[in-house]
Structures are given as C-alpha cells and as structure tokens.
Amino acid sequence: MDEVILRSERLTKSFGKFIAIDNIDLKFKSGIITSIIGPNGAGKTTAINLLTGALHPDKGKVFFKDKDITSLTPDQSVKHGITRSFQIMNIFPMLTVLQNVELPLLSLLGKNLKWFYAVSRYRDVAEEAEKILRELSLWDKRNKVAGELSHGDQRALEMGMAIAPKPEMCFLDEPSSGTNPLERASILELIKRLAEEGSTTFVIIEHDMDVVFSLSDWTIVMNKGKVLAEGEPDEIRQNKEVVEIYLGEEV
Amino acid sequence: MTWLTNTLVLSINSHRFKLVWLGAFIIFLFILPLFSGDYLLYMVMQMAILCLLSYSVNLLLGYTGLLSFGQAGFYACGAYACGKVLLAGASLLPGIVIGVAVAAIAAIILGFFCVRHTAIYFAMLTLAFGMMIFSLTQKWVNFTGGDDGLIGIPRAALNFFYIFNIKMDTIPAYYYFVIAATLIAIYILYRILNSPLGLIFQGIRDSETRVSFVGISVRKSRLICFTIAGMYAGLGGALLAPLEQTITPSASHWINSTDPIIATLLGGMYNFSGPIVGSVIYFLLKDIIVRFTMNWMLILGIIIIILVLTFRGGVMGAFRAYLLPWLKSRLRQGA
Ligand SMILES: Nc1ncnc2c1ncn2[C@@H]1O[C@H](COP(=O)(O)OP(=O)(O)OP(=O)(O)O)[C@@H](O)[C@H]1O
Numbered sequence: 001m002d003e004v005i006l007r008s009e010r011l012t013k014s015f016g017k018f019i020a021i022d023n024i025d026l027k028f029k030s031g032i033i034t035s036i037i038g039p040n041g042a043g044k045t046t047a048i049n050l051l052t053g054a055l056h057p058d059k060g061k062v063f064f065k066d067k068d069i070t071s072l073t074p075d076q077s078v079k080h081g082i083t084r085s086f087q088i089m090n091i092f093p094m095l096t097v098l099q100n101v102e103l104p105l106l107s108l109l110g111k112n113l114k115w116f117y118a119v120s121r122y123r124d125v126a127e128e129a130e131k132i133l134r135e136l137s138l139w140d141k142r143n144k145v146a147g148e149l150s151h152g153d154q155r156a157l158e159m160g161m162a163i164a165p166k167p168e169m170c171f172l173d174e175p176s177s178g179t180n181p182l183e184r185a186s187i188l189e190l191i192k193r194l195a196e197e198g199s200t201t202f203v204i205i206e207h208d209m210d211v212v213f214s215l216s217d218w219t220i221v222m223n224k225g226k227v228l229a230e231g232e233p234d235e236i237r238q239n240k241e242v243v244e245i246y247l248g249e250e251v
Numbered sequence: 252m253t254w255l256t257n258t259l260v261l262s263i264n265s266h267r268f269k270l271v272w273l274g275a276f277i278i279f280l281f282i283l284p285l286f287s288g289d290y291l292l293y294m295v296m297q298m299a300i301l302c303l304l305s306y307s308v309n310l311l312l313g314y315t316g317l318l319s320f321g322q323a324g325f326y327a328c329g330a331y332a333c334g335k336v337l338l339a340g341a342s343l344l345p346g347i348v349i350g351v352a353v354a355a356i357a358a359i360i361l362g363f364f365c366v367r368h369t370a371i372y373f374a375m376l377t378l379a380f381g382m383m384i385f386s387l388t389q390k391w392v393n394f395t396g397g398d399d400g401l402i403g404i405p406r407a408a409l410n411f412f413y414i415f416n417i418k419m420d421t422i423p424a425y426y427y428f429v430i431a432a433t434l435i436a437i438y439i440l441y442r443i444l445n446s447p448l449g450l451i452f453q454g455i456r457d458s459e460t461r462v463s464f465v466g467i468s469v470r471k472s473r474l475i476c477f478t479i480a481g482m483y484a485g486l487g488g489a490l491l492a493p494l495e496q497t498i499t500p501s502a503s504h505w506i507n508s509t510d511p512i513i514a515t516l517l518g519g520m521y522n523f524s525g526p527i528v529g530s531v532i533y534f535l536l537k538d539i540i541v542r543f544t545m546n547w548m549l550i551l552g553i554i555i556i557i558l559v560l561t562f563r564g565g566v567m568g569a570f571r572a573y574l575l576p577w578l579k580s581r582l583r584q585g586a
C-alpha cells in the first residue's frame with residue numbers, strides 16, 4: 001500500500017505579492033493517515049485548497065493517480081474521488097441533519113437532476129444516509145435542523161458529508177477545532193474507525209500534537225509556504241528544526 | 252371556545268388536516284364564480300398571477316439564495332409572446348406554452364451570464380436585464396406596438412385537436428383556466444422543491460462551497476433554477492395577455508419585479524405557502540389602502556420596514572413562531 005496516490009509538482013500560489021505556497025512537491029501515500037502540521041499562516045489550508053480545486057495554482061501541477069487534476073473544479077474533483085472538510089464549519093445550517101448527508105449522496109448515486117419525486121422516495125439514498133448517520137451516532141437527531149446541533153455534532157456531521165461520496169482521498173482541515181475535549185476524543189475515534197474500515201486515504205491538518213502523534217502514520221511539517229520536514233511522527237518529534245519553529249511554541 | 256382552538260391546533264399541526272384545509276381552499280376557488288361577479292373573479296386572477304410571480308421570486312430568493320430584480324422581464328416575455336401568438340390566430344394552449352418557452356429561453360441566455368456571479372452582481376445584472384426589456388418593449392415598435400402595446404388580444408378558445416374545444420370569452424370560463432393553470436404550476440413547484448433538485452437549490456442557499464464539494468456543479472444547478480423561475484414568471488405573463496387583452500410596456504415595469512419580492516417577504520420566504528399568503532395579503536392591502544389614502548407608497552413603506560425589522564419570516568413565519576405556540580398553550584390551559 002505504499003504507492004503514491006496524490007502528488008504535487010512545484011506547486012506555487014501567491015496572493016498579491018505574498019507567496020503562500022512556494023514551489024512545493026507534496027506526496028501522499030495511499031492507505032495511511034498523513035497529517036500536515038505547521039504554525040498559523042504556514043499555508044496548510046491553501047495547500048489543500050490547491051489540491052482539491054478550491055483554488056488553482058499560479059504554477060505547478062497536481063496529479064491524482066498519475067492523472068493531471070490541476071485545473072479541475074471542486075465538483076469534478078469530488079467525482080474523481082477527492083473530498084474534504086473545512087477549517088471553518090461548513091454544513092447546511094438550515095437543512096435537517098438527514099438532508100445534510102442526503103445531498104452528497106445525490107451526486108454519488110446520480111440523482112442530482114431528479115426533479116419530481118421526493119428525496120425520500122429514492123431507496124438507495126435513504127439506506128446509505130441511514131448507514132452514515134448511524135455511524136456518526138446522529139441517527140436519532142436526523143430530523144433536527146443542522147444549525148441547532150452542538151458544535152461537536154456539527155463537526156461530526158461535516159465529516160459525514162466528507163465521507164459520504166465514498167472518496168478515495170479525504171482531506172480534513174482541523175476536524176476537531178472548536179470542540180471540547182470530550183467531543184474531540186470522539187471525533188478522533190471516528191476518524192480512526194473510518195480509516196480502518198474504509199478504503200479512504202485520509203490527510204489531516206491538525207494543531208494538536210497529541211492528535212498528530214497518536215493518529216497519523218506520516219507527518220508533513222509546513223512553514224512559510226514550504227515543506228520544512230516530513231517523516232514518521234517519532235522522527236518529526238526529534239527533528240531539531242521542527243522543535244524550534246513549531247513545537248517549541250507549544251511546549 | 253375550547254373545541255374551536257382544539258380543532259384549530261389539530262388542523263394546523265397534522266398533515267391530514269393540512270390537506271383538508273388545502274382541499275377546502277381549492278373547492279372555494281372553484282365554486283367562487285357561482286356567487287360572485289366578474290370583478291371579483293378578475294381580482295382573483297390578478298392575485299393568481301402575482302402569486303406565480305412571487306413563486307418565481309421565492310424559488311430564487313428563499314430556496315436558492317438569489318435576489319432577482321429582473322423577473323418583470325420574463326413576465327413581459329411571456330405576456331408579449333403569448334399575445335403575439337394569440338393575435339396570429341392560435342388557440343389558447345399554444346399561446347401559453349410559447350409564452351412560457353420564450354421566457355425560458357430568455358432565462359437560459361441571461362442566466363448564462365448571471366449565475367456565475369453572486370449576490371450584489373447578480374441583483375444588478377437582473378435589474379439591468381429588466382430595464383433592457385422595458386426599453387425594448389417601448390422601442391421595438393414593429394413587434395411590440397411601442398407605447399400602445401399589443402391591442403385586441405383574443406381570449407382564444409381552449410382546444411386540443413378535436414378532443415375538446417372550450418370557449419374562453421367569458422370571465423368565469425377564463426377564470427377556471429387561470430386557477431387550474433396556477434394550481435398545477437404550484438403543485439409542480441412543490442414537487443420540485445421536495446425532490447433532489449430542490450434539495451440542491453436549498454443547499455446552495457446555505458453554502459455554495461459545500462455544494463460544490465459534495466460533487467455538484469453550483470453554476471449548472473443555479474442555471475436550472477433561474478430557468479425554472481423564468482418559466483414561472485413567463486407563465487404569469489402569458490396568463491395576463493388574454494385576461495387584459497392588451498399588453499403594454501407597463502408589463503415589464505420594474506414594479507412587477509419588486510411587487511412579488513414584497514409579497515414574498517410579507518408571506519414568508521422560508522415557507523412554501525408564503526408566496527400565496529403574501530400575494531393575497533399584499534393585493535388586498537394595496538386595494539384597501541388606496542381607497543383611503545393616496546399615500547399608498549408611504550404606508551407600504553412603513554409596512555415593509557416593520558416586516559424587515561421584526562418579522563423576518565413574514566406572516567407564515569410569525570404564524571409558526573408565535574400564533575401556533577400561543578394556540579397550543581391556550582389549548583393546554585383549557586384542558
Ligand atoms: N484568499 C486569500 N487572500 C489573501 N491571502 C490569503 C488568502 N488565503 C490565505 N491567505 C494567506 O496565506 C497564508 C497562508 O494561509 P493558510 O490559511 O493556508 O494558513 P494555514 O497554515 O492554514 O494557517 P492556520 O493554521 O491559521 O489555519 C496566510 O498568511 C493567509 O493570510
């Protein structure tokens with residue numbers, strides 16, 4: 001399972017004069033959990049935006065299983081099997097919990113142009129939605145309006161939306177940000193379980209070191225738009241440069 | 252008194268009773284011509300047309316999160332196209348269908364340029380489109396008749412090959428046609444909004460980026476929505492042509508874009524029946540206030556300000572948020 005599933009070649013992105021991503025080559029191996037860490041403003045979110053089609057690079061290319069996906073739009077990239085969650089909560093707050101997971105299933109199951117029968121009439125969508133909500137322990141809250149859920153539940157729901165399209169690759173941008181320790185533990189548990197059960201390759205951006213070291217098999221450290229170091233979590237923990245620039249702040 | 256509140260609460264809450272209310276409403280509409288004069292029927296038809304325009308607005312505003320100031324343009328497209336077809340001697344159905352089709356085509360073309368922009372730019376572009384259509388109806392004299400408009404549009408018979416042929420020249424006859432067409436259109440919209448496509452529209456309202464990251468093209472979905480909305484405005488216009496028998500540039504006046512927006516806000520934009528309730532109330536308000544004062548716009552302005560500042564959900568929203576709980580508590584006290 002050591003093959004590279006997604007990689008970038010000399011990726012560069014500037015905002016005005018500010019270079020947010022500076023000529024980086026990233027590689028993600030399939031079947032393992034990779035985490036990206038780095039101080040605020042390191043360019044982690046921007047990197048994910050470039051890899052998922054939310055932004056397009058000034059220079060460089062992105063390859064998914066050796067196919068050039070640099071210029072795909074987000075919806076096309078999802079159809080290729082790449083999904084994500086967002087650092088700032090991004091769910092459908094006025095829709096019900098159930099509708100929130102039905103939406104990603106519509107496109108997966110080719111129902112997005114059906115316009116006459118109620119959503120609930122499509123058995124495959126309903127069954128799949130139930131499976132996902134039970135996995136997230138949100139089945140009992142399925143008829144609640146999503147915006148009224150607790151923060152932790154909203155985070156879990158967003159994760160459900162990211163995995164609903166059965167992606168090959170899923171980027172999670174600080175999936176536990178803003179949650180309390182209890183919620184955080186259950187979200188991490190969820191990620192671990194999904195990674196073990198499914199065939200999805202996860203990439204996680206995290207600030208919490210405990211999370212990074214307990215969850216991931218490979219760690220990429222970013223700073224000022226560049227890759228500072230990468231390796232197994234234990235190596236990273238001992239890397240002097242990393243400790244100075246990043247871990248030092250926290251300890 | 253208790254039994255009354257009792258029935259009321261029950262009837263508001265349960266799905267079956269909702270259907271009963273709906274059934275009663277439809278029956279009322281259909282027996283209305285038996286005991287009312289032509290003028291009232293004419294008013295109800297006007298309400299029905301405003302209602303279609305309001306649904307057109309609310310499909311965009313309440314369900315997809317887009318504010319269009321150009322629905323009058325599609326309304327005029329429907330009215331002029333239907334008028335032209337009827338003047339050429341066609342029967343009613345082709346007139347209506349072509350009216351709707353022309354509005355749909357206009358919406359696809361305009362939508363192609365508009366839907367990639369959001370919020371303020373979308374609103375401005377649709378406003379500009381409405382103004383373009385307005386001057387087109389005035390200036391393209393050969394086709395539209397200029398300021399005089401299209402005159403003498405016949406209320407053509409409703410026939411379908413040799414299967415049926417129903418005369419439409421009396422007001423009650425045309426009334427039945429308008430009510431039937433409006434109810435069918437609203438029913439279809441209800442289905443659309445509860446379907447996968449409708450769910451996608453509501454997703455776009457809540458979060459565009461999220462919709463694109465579940466694998467759905469926001470632009471394409473918005474274009475579909477904009478086209479459907481154009482068709483509803485076009486249907487309103489197409490029904491207007493045989494009713495008035497004269498179509499002038501005033502059909503494309505911006506007031507036909509803003510009236511339905513106000514009616515929608517009044518009724519409640521996050522409620523399916525909001526546009527109906529809003530249209531009826533708005534129409535009656537306008538009619539009543541005009542009788543007492545010339546300063547109709549002033550009163551209307553005050554109503555809108557109160558609405559926006561206090562009842563964002565409109566009449567239906569307030570009904571759900573305040574009246575329903577109040578009725579329930581009354582019921583509990585009574586029991
Ligand atoms: N759309 C944008 N326009 C201008 N500058 C941007 C934009 N997006 C990001 N930046 C800048 O690029 C830099 C990297 O931002 P990015 O969000 O990728 O950092 P990050 O590593 O995710 O940080 P954090 O840990 O705070 O989430 C920051 O300095 C940010 O201000």
Ligand SMILES: [Mg+2]
Nearest residue numbers: 044045046087
């Ligand atoms: Mg970030």
